[in-house]
């Protein structure tokens with residue numbers, strides 16, 4: 001299969017899976033023993049899943065909140081919470097005041113939804129970011145390189161409270177109650193975290209940090225090939241703080257000190273982690289760290305419920321708090337609005353336009369990738385050959401075939417030249433990118449992909465032009481670049497035929513062999 005055919009068949013498989021509206025649980029219920037190829041992760045992800053024999057014993061702190069309200073214990077608790085947020089960005093809390101029975105009830109309610117009637121779930125199955133309640137498998141199904149073994153119920157809880165009637169009946173009461181507990185607990189933790197930085201009490205409240213809440217109820221069914229996929233790919237949470245309730249199954253891992261560490265389930269504990277925005281607001285004092293969930297290999301499904309606490313005022317500007325900036329610690333980030341930060345569809349350009357001077361953590365690549373990018377001093381300066389195709393049907397023909405074959409064998413890269421059309425194509429794509437964010441958001445697939453595992457410094461406008469471009473498709477091309485894109489497509493096809501013909505000749509193949 002060519003790369004293009006492979007992409008095309010993958011897209012069809014994704015759509016087919018999505019259209020079942022029964023998620024990964026539906027696959028498991030159908031009794032399969034191998035996972036579909038769309039779930040197989042690339043080798044670099046899979047090799048990183050294996051336990052590291054050189055790993056040092058590190059554990060994520062479990063902090064006892066008992067007595068945190070009164071002076072002698074308070075300082076101790078503040079110290080522990082602050083230290084954990086600085087070192088690991090993750091900690092668990094016990095004796096937080098929420099009875100164990102309520103934790104169990106919340107988990108059971110989400111489990112009951114996932115294990116409930118397929119029709120109820122199918123009715124909520126939609127990829128509509130604006131909807132209050134949605135059920136789907138893999139929020140980034142069409143953006144990620146590989147799908148993960150997990151289904152999710154998502155509920156928008158704030159700033160506007162959900163229309164409770166939209167919540168599935170089986171978990172309605174439990175989730176509304178859980179939201180109340182998270183608001184109370186989120187405030188306790190934010191107060192401890194701000195006290196540890198010497199901030200004035202209630203600073204987070206002024207910044208509406210707990211008002212924009214999104215709840216995700218994840219369901220990780222048994223995976224028949226847990227070595228080939230993951231439950232949730234490595235990512236950092238974009239918001240301020242995440243309050244996470246996990247059941248007793250385990251599988252959540254955090255990257256700390258360069259190694260993956262299990263967040264072991266502790267009865268009655270709640271997991272707290274720092275999000276990107278809190279790292280930014282604290283000017284890098286608290287860390288938002290990468291975490292992931294391995295695929296569940298047990299018969300019993302794993303259930304977890306995360307609540308992401310985000311600012312309610314999305315148009316307010318956020319950035320390092322002035323109290324945390326000094327000449328020793330200059331601002332590591334500029335101010336930007338939360339919607340600028342979160343609105344996937346404004347893409348990287350949206351971030352640049354908002355005036356950032358350092359790139360948000362979510363764009364940082366691991367050092368293992370970055371070391372490849374450094375120039376290698378031992379390598380000579382080689383650049384892809386430029387082959388001049390003008391008058392290729394004249395006496396230069398043999399020389400051109402020779403040059404192209406050599407370029408394809410040695411470097412695999414070269415280009416023919418169509419200067420005017422190339423320039424028009426490039427200008428058209430630029431014109432598209434410079435349009436107002438709303439225009440682009442309408443049809444664009446560009447994204448900053450905050451939930452994707454890694455993010456690159458690029459936005460893309462993708463147009464599916466083959467195998468059969470038709471009127472319907474071309475009409476969808478944004479008008480501002482439609483003519484130039486169509487012209488470029490025609491030229492690329494023409495050039496492709498010429499180059500392939502010359503390559504066939506260079507290899508001694510019959511004319512039309514590739515076709």
Ligand SMILES: O=C(O)CCC(=O)C(=O)O
Pocket residue numbers: 216218232237244246252291292293304305306
């Ligand atoms: O399922 C879990 O334990 C982790 C969930 C998570 O990290 C998330 O939803 O962002």
Ligand SMILES: [Fe+2]
Pocket residue numbers: 235236237242291
């Ligand atoms: Fe997360």
